[in-house]
Amino acid sequence: MLKTNTQHKIKAFFQKYTYTLIIGITIMAVAITIALTLSAGDDNVLDVGTKPIEFTSPVANGSIYKDFSSTELQYNEALKQWEIHKAIDYVGESSTQVLSAYEGTVKNVYTDYLNGTVIEIEHSDGLKTIYKSLDNEVRVAINDKVQKGTVLGVMSTSMAKESTGTPLLHFEVQLNGLLVDPNTYLNTTNK
Numbered sequence: 001m002l003k004t005n006t007q008h009k010i011k012a013f014f015q016k017y018t019y020t021l022i023i024g025i026t027i028m029a030v031a032i033t034i035a036l037t038l039s040a041g042d043d044n045v046l047d048v049g050t051k052p053i054e055f056t057s058p059v060a061n062g063s064i065y066k067d068f069s070s071t072e073l074q075y076n077e078a079l080k081q082w083e084i085h086k087a088i089d090y091v092g093e094s095s096t097q098v099l100s101a102y103e104g105t106v107k108n109v110y111t112d113y114l115n116g117t118v119i120e121i122e123h124s125d126g127l128k129t130i131y132k133s134l135d136n137e138v139r140v141a142i143n144d145k146v147q148k149g150t151v152l153g154v155m156s157t158s159m160a161k162e163s164t165g166t167p168l169l170h171f172e173v174q175l176n177g178l179l180v181d182p183n184t185y186l187n188t189t190n191k
């Protein structure tokens with residue numbers, strides 16, 4: 001009998017307060033949603049003022065010889081084989097200047113047989129630009145700060161892996177250590 005009474009009381013309680021409970025839960029859910037939206041809004045406020053990164057062309061003049069490809073095979077005349085080419089190759093005269101595409105810090109300068117003379121520049125936001133096939137007389141050293149357009153050196157035929165006898169710049173872009181399409185950061189009318 002006592003049990004039945006308790007059940008009746010519980011049932012009566014819910015019948016009386018169902019709407020109050022539903023309204024209470026709804027108000028809490030709305031309040032939580034507003035709080036989350038506002039805190040997300042605060043993060044966005046911090047981003048105001050950051051513009052998308054835009055590179056300048058890494059060559060003073062010259063034309064694109066081989067574009068970036070992530071899946072499509074391109075023929076490598078130096079190695080006589082088809083391969084994926086995750087870079088942009090520019091060709092020009094031997095005096096063609098190679099420029100830093102964006103502001104950053106020179107992290108590495110080296111020469112090896114396959115890649116020729118190479119300069120690596122670290123930028124903000126996990127970005128890195130890599131310039132291969134330069135003449136070995138480079139204009140910058142490790143730890144130098146460079147601006148967009150700083151002259152790094154001139155293109156050459158030093159990259160055995162890709163050289164066909166024409167001076168060349170092999171330009172790579174890394175985002176968090178992975179090669180990405182440089183075109184994403186280049187102004188297409190001026191690349």
Ligand SMILES: [Zn+2]
Nearest residue numbers: 087089162170
């Ligand atoms: Zn290349």
